[in-house]
Amino acid sequence: MRELPRADDLLVWYDRHARAMPWRVPPAARQAGVTPDPYRVWMSEIMLQQTTVAAVKSYFETFTERWPTVTDLAGAADEDVMAAWAGLGYYARARNLLKCARVIAEDYGGSFPREHADLLLLPGVGPYTAAAVSSIAYDAPETVLDGNVERVMARIFNDHTPLPQAKPVFHNYASSLTPPLRPGDYAQAVMDLGATICTPKNPACGLCPWRSNCAAWAEGTAAELPKKMPKKRKPTRLGIAYLAKRVDGAWLLERRPDKGLLGGMLGWPGSDWGDAPTEAPPIRAQWKETTAEARHTFTHFHLRLTVKTALVPMDRAPDRGEFVEPNVFERDDLPTVMRKAYDLGKGS
Template identity: 55%
Template structure:
């Protein structure tokens, strides 16, 4: 394989200079120009955005972030909100344990810290739902701590910069060492955001724009003419398939039967239509035989929804019922009011399969 001259050692300076010119404008971010005027990042905004951005795109998060800070401008406001309102506002963003932990963390900050976030990684990590990544991100971006922040974009940049050939996830400790060494004591928050922006806009998974990259004189993968080879990933495992059934009951008043899922487990605390267990078997416990009450249930097809660790196939059934049938463990909600409920995406799919115009 042809090689170029040995790359120069990477440093933060060219990346920060690039960030000053090409940073993304995001609603939770303090830009370099704002920082020069003395504007400081709001730790509440940084924390909220980082929780929302976990396994979720920036494009999807922007509207949710603005909705949250419009409704709950401070962490004390969020702590005072009923948990059901928070879950409803989160509906559609996915990974609902984040919303439950968000509320618990807000409660802890408001009640145990007087509404002020701790300003160190250690202090932040002691809060509910905050792990290594979020504590480092908030410490660096909100408080200028020299914390090493590593998300998927940063992993990609680092793996190419140093041509790390160890497959993920085994490569993560080595990647973290490199990020620690590269993170500067001055402007560590901007450095973290610059790395994220670089991965999102220049050092992309396919067809990276290497000629525009501030690290192109230091990149080992570019020297080897094979940036897209990195990061190396272990072979993907086939997702298991789980089966279940969902029952959409509509009464003569145009109301749909809903209930609240238990707080623990997947989609804990969210709203659902009556649903069976989700298992690997398709039997009487996951089919029409498990209907919550007797009615003229009609099959409406199958909804497929992919979670992180498995694929769910829900058989959907619909029934027109009397005004009070089957509401012992739930409530009747007008179909016109569904957008205000804490319905996760899979439940919206199930309802839409049975009532095509439910969310129009």
């Protein structure tokens, strides 16, 4: 029977090859006594949900420079945080980021709770994030299971159970390998292994410190794992975005409801998104339609926005939304789909 991989072998590899990331304490510094900041660990894990490391780095640096502690973030204005988050996507994460920071500031005196059970009670903190903070920040032997770790477990054990049904099975595998010593470094090591060696396509098995213990490598099945259930076809929804520009250069914007997609974000007034959007101009004007649509894909559907533009006089009041002066308006404060609409309509 094939022996299980040893955490020590992976940690030796990690000590040499750990990725340098702005939220990470390198293994040598960690062993020298430098402890990770739970705030930075938590911030990075929230940002990394359904997003790549490359996309997150600049956002993380901006947030932690502007709000260096969880208390600083708790005192920030909602609209400032949402604007800083714009373009990172999945905006419910930003709303939960603020809620969580305020709970920690008010109920925990500005210090992250150490107990895993307490972390799970925080807004926006699920089992993965709680385990990551417990493990990485506090060196607790919690089991961290993200997509990279799932892939490593599927291959090490040559398990063809498809995701997402396999998640509990893979969690058990990962738990069985988590060591009592250096569990924080180990958690980051196994994630790095999945991100750099045990990759979705063309895994570099020849460089893997766990190759001799990998059942999928022995059977030649690594490239086809993990198995996944077929994805459902995403529906397409239609909508209208109204870009009204006042003669002085101000743009008509509307803050979206807190709940729902793009909740709390500034955007263009528009119709509902559905099969047949209803005309609902936010201000009386001669509307012109751009030749192209703004297209964007969300988690569960594709969106196609018809972009309509109008130039309006100074004395005309909108039915909804408010004009934002040209010296205040920032394209980059808009979510990505609204930026796409702006880029189509700004010159019309």
